Every structure is written in structure tokens, then in C-alpha cells.
Amino acid sequence: MRINLRVNGEQSAVDDVWEGESLLHVLRERMALPGSKNACEQGECGSCSVYLDGALVCACLVLAAQAEGREVVTVEGLATDHDDLHPVQQAFLEAGAVQCGFCTPGLIVATHELLSRRPDPSESEVREALAGNLCRCTGYEKILDAVALAGRRMAAGGAG
């Protein structure tokens, strides 16, 4: 079947999609957007976090067909200018929150979502908001640092 959807601001039509394919599979295997990751494919790890019509979802739990006519934003679409990093991406780099990096895209999208609705979250709120994103490398300390750094920068710069 054919799926029409808008991904990272661009309208696309994807052909030959099997009915059982997830949005994650279509993004990764048919649209050359492998940034959304496939660590568990059952909604436990958050590595495939994307925006679907502005709401944070696990792309592995969304059928591709459910995305028909809708708007998807992935980690590849967060930076406004392709050459620049979004402040959340920059903060993850500087804080040392990236090791193997497999959880990173999902955590960046989830952090982006948190800071867009709650610009100055408490540490408890950050932990609560990111509890659905598993990381096996960092022990989360540097991720907390990154979220705090991104929050400060975005508040100062008005970016988002």
C-alpha cells in the first residue's frame, strides 16, 4: 500500500508498504531515516521516540498506516538549520551524555518535548519525564546534566 505522510516538514509518499509495518520500520528502512532506533520494538525503551502530530510517541508502537496524512518529526528534523545542532543536541554532546549513542536520539526527542512544555523542570520532573527512555551506558548522570544545560541555554536564547 501507499502511505502519505509529512516527515520533518517534507511531504512524502511511500510505496509498497506491507500492512503490518510499523512507522519505525518505514522511517528506518523505507525513508532512509535510521535516527529513530530499534532497541526493543515494544515500547519499553524509548529509543524510537518521535513526534506524531506534536505528541511524543514510540514509533515502534504506531502502525505506518496510522501515520497516513499526519505529521512526523524525528531526531533528524529537530535542528532548524541542517548545519547547526539544536541546543538539546549540543548539550548532550558537551555534557558527555553520549556514549554508545543508541538511546541518544530518543532521549533527545523526549528532552525536546519536555523542555518545550516545561522550560525549567525540577530534577524530579526530568527523571519522571525521561523514565521511559532506557540508557545502558551512562548511568543517566550526564543525561541529567545535559537536560539542565539545554534548559538554561534555551531559556537564555529563546530557542525551542
Added chain:
Amino acid sequence: MSAPTKTIEVTRVRGGVGENAARPDGIPKVTGEFAYSSDLWAEGMLWGATVRSPHPRARIVSIDIAKALALPGVWAVLTHDDVPGNKTYGLEIPDQPVLAWDQTRYQGEPVVLIAADHPETATRAADLVDIFYEELDPITDPEVAMDPGTDVLHPEAKNPHNLIRHVRIRSGDPDASADVVVSGEYTIGMQDQAFLGPESGLAVPDGEGGVDLYVATQWLHVDLDQLAGALGLTEDRVRITLAGVGGAFGAREDLSMQIHCCMLALHTNRPVKMMYSREESFFGHVHRHPARMYYEHGATRDGDLVYVKARIILDGGAYASSSTAVISNATCFAVGPYEVPNATLDGYVVYTDNPPCGAMRGFGSVQACFGHESQMDKLADALGMDPLELRIRNAMTTGSKLPTGQIVQGPAPVKELLESVRDMPHPDPTPSGPLDLTLLPGGVSNTTHGEGVRRGVGYGVGFKNIAYSEGFDDYSTARVKLWSAGGEPIVEVHTAAAEVGQGVTTIQMQIARTELGVEQVVVLPADTQVRSAGSTSASRQTWMTGGAVRKACEAIRVRVLTDALVGLDGDPGDLSLEGGKVISSSLGVVADLADAIGDAAYEETYEYHHKKTFPLDPETGQGDAHVAFAFSAHRATCDVDTELGLVKVVELATAQDVGKAINPQAVEGQIEGGTAQGLGLAVMEEIQVKDGKVMNPSFTDYLIPTILDMPPMQIDVMELGDPDSEYGVKGVGEPPTISSTPAILAALRNASEKPLTHIPVRPDHFLWSGERPGELGP
């Protein structure tokens, strides 16, 4: 070249040794462009799938692939008959079938391979493969497996009675007696490495019978050796390139899909991608060995250790993997970082029909440390002594002798580490401000507002070996090239060191920058076109590959400086490279490095070997088996809801000697991440195996710590410098996983006054009062 005519300002290059240099893979990882092994794609590629045995132990009566092969979209269905070369492989002992033929020995053992044009087609074809099994009773208890009457799972094995290896260590007087004696029995569940990036890779046939494999692994050359053997190809016809690795932690030391994917690609003459699901991943790699440990400690009334007796049994599962080395560590380090004059230690690792076990961060030391630290607390209790004081009193130091007879030569700051964590400020006893459920046991389940909650504090200290042991020469090779382009010097570093997220690529860049004074350093992708770097294991890559890069850079520097000296008075020792300049200690800047290089290209390859080690004597376990040792200590503060058995780890404080922090931020990252895995083993992570079957192969049922579970940390990084390594580095990655777990258990016991002899601790364990695991007691 002419003498200098002007003074040029020299700035040290940025991003050298000791700085928080940016990782070169950082930007692609935050933008989503980094190519992990599961992100690969090739024109016309097929999808591979594996048909696995549902039974822990069975005889294979027949395999019928006809229906699967007839399914439209299926390109290949392969069995053991199609394995072109060696039918078995393995890290230490080649006992594991590429594809099972006459029997299967664990649930999930690969039997048939499929290649199809869509992953769903491959899955459906897998369901159409008709395998007739005759089920057998699985052997699941390692102590029963050692009974002479039990069936032997590997009749070809060197040892009888399903024994993979027995390590026997005897030191001092075996009949020594002591004033105070404590004994205990401890058990450890099966932990999963739970890396996030599933096993995956892409095999591309070269059209001439050879193959290129892009895969996530920890040691390219040990893969190559096994892969070429199984494919029946010479090693030059199999090329392996490291794809992006989504974590490893030991689980990528053994092969998973490498041979299978290449078999399918060579058979179909099409690129083939394989990518395990999370469920398949639980069956696709080895796990941490479950352990049963019997300990007896004897001490004087003053608290001096007199003897330790230990009997450690590890469940190796169906195949040997790295079991022989894991049991060596568990036994060598069974008494912990203490001076013990008399030791009687026996370690056994055994074949069963449980999932195969092998390497995981901490590698045998994790199991032993839970045993000896539990015993030290128990002994302190029996002596009426402070547990920290007992540890400090018996602490190993430089010059101490291990039960193997080996003298510890590098820094061994056991006392200093313990004092450091002791002296760090304690967390607030009761958090101020409004009630925050996330800080309480049970969290937002809202099971308590503080009633029934008790706080405990506990300590743990541990150590392990750096690099491979017992005579193994795990060298590392680095090729470094220096040239100049557009007036700028450029360094290229090529090694086969597997970057698994820990940052060895950054380390190589930092070392090259510092040694050659050049900022622009490119590290080529790791592949088998350069000689081995050894494994990304055993906390060894910074020491070994870092050492190789430094030595290769030094060789280049000598050549460059010798050439630069032409026309100048002085000797090469007078010159150095810094900030892209050639500098003389007497004349100042004598040249731009780029000018000194000119059109030349300097290239050097260095093979770095650690000092020689020796086997353990089979009867006494004596021998200088290890290269060096790394130490860490933890203090844990935990709250326990004593009514519900729910726990909250409130804070973790740690001190570790890293020798030298090449990248301090990465060092902290290793310590924090390693500690989190220790927390997981302490309170939540266990693969539940029942009658040989895995009950929880998913992240729904196998829980790893989330950001809510991991508490704030305090870290003291000591840099005492090892005399045998370059820059004084030690390994960093493993110690935090070793000492964190027992510290948490000590804190939970301190809070609950329960024995807690099994990890991970479950709520019902807080009901146990008896000495043996599971006993309810009085």
C-alpha cells in the same frame, strides 16, 4: 631548512591527553546520522532470520525445509549441511555448532537459516520449517551436572562430568584455625548485558567467493578467525569492518549472527542483513554466569584475616564461551583486595542446558566480590567491629601477595579508596520540601509516605585484572601516518580497536594530538585491514591500543625531528613537536611542522605487548597470571520499606584509581554507567530460567535501571599512575560494576537486618531470615 628568523607563538593543541576532548562520533550520534550495524542497507539486500530450538535439550530427528523454501520471496533455507567449513566455533573451545545437527543443548540454539526479501516473509518461512525434536530432560543444576551419574553434554570435552574447568588455588596452611569463623552461602542470578543496539550486521558477497561483513563486535580479529574457519575461506577473502556498536559489555565477544549472515550472502550472492529483535537478542548472546558460592572466613579476635575457604560454582550453560577465563578470575580474586595468609579456593564452571554464559563487565570478579564483601560484613558483625575498619585493617597494598603467589606491583590504594568514600558527605536523612514520591521506595506507586522505611549505609571494595591473563599475549597494533596537506599537518590513526561507546576512538585522537602536537587527527574505521588490537574487553583498550598509538607516534616523532635537525646544530632530544611547530629547547620555534614534513609522509606501525604473564599451576594455582590490577570502592545509602520489601537506592559514592584520566569526562561516564549496571544486578536484573527456559526475554519483564532508579553519585577519581603502562593509565570500565553491587547489598542489610544472600534482591527476600537462600528462618 633554515634557522628561524622570527618568533612564532606556540599554542598547545586542543583536545590532547587529560582533556575532555569531543568524541568524533558525537555529532552524528546526536543528529541520528551515525550508522549502527542495524542501520545498514544495500541495494537488493535480503533479510536473514534464524530458526531456533524451542527446547533446552532435544535430539533432532529430522529437518524438513521444503515448505519454507517454496514460500514466494524466500531465497535460501540453510541447515548444518550448508556450513562450508568448521561446523563448530568458540572463543576458547570450539564446542558450539554453527547450526545444530544431532542435538540442541539450550533453548534458542540456532538450527536453520532463512533469507527472504522482507523480514516478515523470513519470519513466516521460519514458521514453515518442520523440525522434529525428541525432547530430553534438561540438566539445569550445575552441581547435579557434576555428579558422576549425570549425562555428559559434551562427550568430546577434555574434562569428565560436564566440568569446563576447575581452578584450584592453595596458599599457606590449609589447616589454619581462627578465633572467629563465619560461613555463608551466596547465590547470583543470570544477568544480561542488555546493550541497546541489537545484534545485527550486513554481509556483502564480493562476487568472487569472498565476503565483506559490517558488524557490531568487540574484537574484529577473533571474529575473523572463527568466521573464516566456518566459511572454509582463507582470511584474506573475509573482510570485517566495524559498524556502529550500540553497547557491548561483554555480550559481543562471542559470535552471534556473523557466520549465519555470511553463509546466506554467499549462498544467495546477494547482500544480506540480519537484525535480532530484543527477544531474539536474549537468546543470541551469552550472559553473566549465575553463581553459587560457599565461603568460610576465619579471623583473629582483633580482626586479622587468618584464612578464607571458598567453593565457587558457575553455571556455564550449554557452551564454553569464555568460561575458562571467567572462573579463573572468580577464583583468583575470591578473597578480595585483602591480605589473606591462608587460602583454599576451588572454582568450578560447568556445562548445563541453561543459556550459555560468558563475558560481562566485571568478568568473574563481580560474582566473587559479592561473596567476599558479604562475608566481610558478616565477619565484622561477628567481631563486633565496624565493617569499614575491618576492611581497612586487612586491606591489600602494593607489595601484598595474592593467594596465587603473585605480588601486587602497581598502586593498590584499597585503604585510601575506602577512606575516601567514608569521608564524603552523606545525603540528607530526610529530604526537605514537599513530599516527592520518586525519592521513596515504591516511587509513584504511592506505597509509602515514609512509614516503615528505614535507611541503611553499606560499603564494598573490589578489584580485578587489566587485560588478558595466564600467558595470553593480547597485543594491540596501531598504524600512524603523518603528512601535510594545504599547509596543515594531518595525522591518520588506524587500529582495529572496537569503539563500543566507551570512547577508545577519542582516546586514540587525544594521544596522537599530544604526541605529535597536531590538532587534526583522523581515526580510520576499525577493520581487519590492520592487524589485531585485541578485544574491547578486560578494561584493556586505553592501556593496550592507547599504548600502541603512543609508541607509533613516538617513532614518527623521532624520524620527523631527526629530519628537521638537518642543517641545525643540536641533537633530536633537544627538539619537540607542539602546536604544529618544531620547537628547540634552546632556539625556540625552528619550523612549522607542515614545512618540516614537506611532501614526505611518515608512517609507523607499532605492536604493543603487555608484560608476560604465566599460567596458574593446575594443582596449587600459583603463578604470576595477571598484568595489573584496578581497584574501586563504593558507599551506598539505601532506603527499605521493611513492610513491602521495596527499596530505593538513595545515593552512591565511589572512589576509583584510574591511573591517569586521559579523558576525565569519559572516565566519569564509565564510572557512572558501570555503577548503574551494578545497581541493576543488586536490585532488579535477573534472567529467570525455569527448567532451562528463559521466562522473561523482553524489556517488559527483564528490568534494567531507569533514570528514576539511578541515584545521584559522588565520585573521587584518583590518578596514582601505574608504572607499567603508558601515561600510567589503568582500566576504568569494570571496577565500578564490581564494588557497587555489594555496597548496595550491605546497605540493604544494614537497613533491614536481613541476611539477603541472593542477588538481585526481590521484595520477598526481606522475609527471609535464615542462612540459606529462600529460608524463612525462625
